[in-house]
Amino acid sequence: PSSVTTIGEAAFQKCSNLKKVVFGDKLSEIQEYAFESCSSLDTIVFSDTIETIGEYAFYECTNLKKITLPKALKNVGAFAFANGALEEITIPEEVQLESYDTTSFVQTNSTVKVTVTSGSWIDNNFDSVFENGYIKEIK
Numbered sequence: 001p002s003s004v005t006t007i008g009e010a011a012f013q014k015c016s017n018l019k020k021v022v023f024g025d026k027l028s029e030i031q032e033y034a035f036e037s038c039s040s041l042d043t044i045v046f047s048d049t050i051e052t053i054g055e056y057a058f059y060e061c062t063n064l065k066k067i068t069l070p071k072a073l074k075n076v077g078a079f080a081f082a083n084g085a086l087e088e089i090t091i092p093e094e095v096q097l098e099s100y101d102t103t104s105f106v107q108t109n110s111t112v113k114v115t116v117t118s119g120s121w122i123d124n125n126f127d128s129v130f131e132n133g134y135i136k137e138i139k
Contacts, residue, residue: 007029008031009031021035021041025047030052032057039062055080070095114135
């Protein structure tokens with residue numbers, strides 16, 4: 001429901017039939033392993049109020065191809081979106097990460113297109129957030 005503020009640790013871990021998640025406006029945190037290994041998950045609609053995505057939160061979500069990160073995002077844990085099938089990541093201009101890891105978005109495929117706004121925090125810090133295999137696209 002829209003009143004949820006936190007998705008707890010391993011709450012939906014390995015829910016193989018889960019295909020789509022839409023987060024409510026009061027959500028601020030997705031804890032560790034919350035959606036880890038949800039192999040059918042192909043759509044996530046983040047609310048712009050989410051500030052923290054924990055370690056391994058969407059690890060091995062092998063059907064997830066595209067995401068747009070929430071505007072309020074400040075913390076992304078290690079391996080949060082790793083070992084999936086991401087092809088495209090859109091990062092809103094407002095995102096200013098305070099804690100992150102270069103493993104947060106590591107993918108098994110060869111290249112990931114990351115769309116950023118020119119002059120934004122993520123544009124200016126792209127190389128420290130992402131390692132090899134990421135293509136920066138400026139909008």
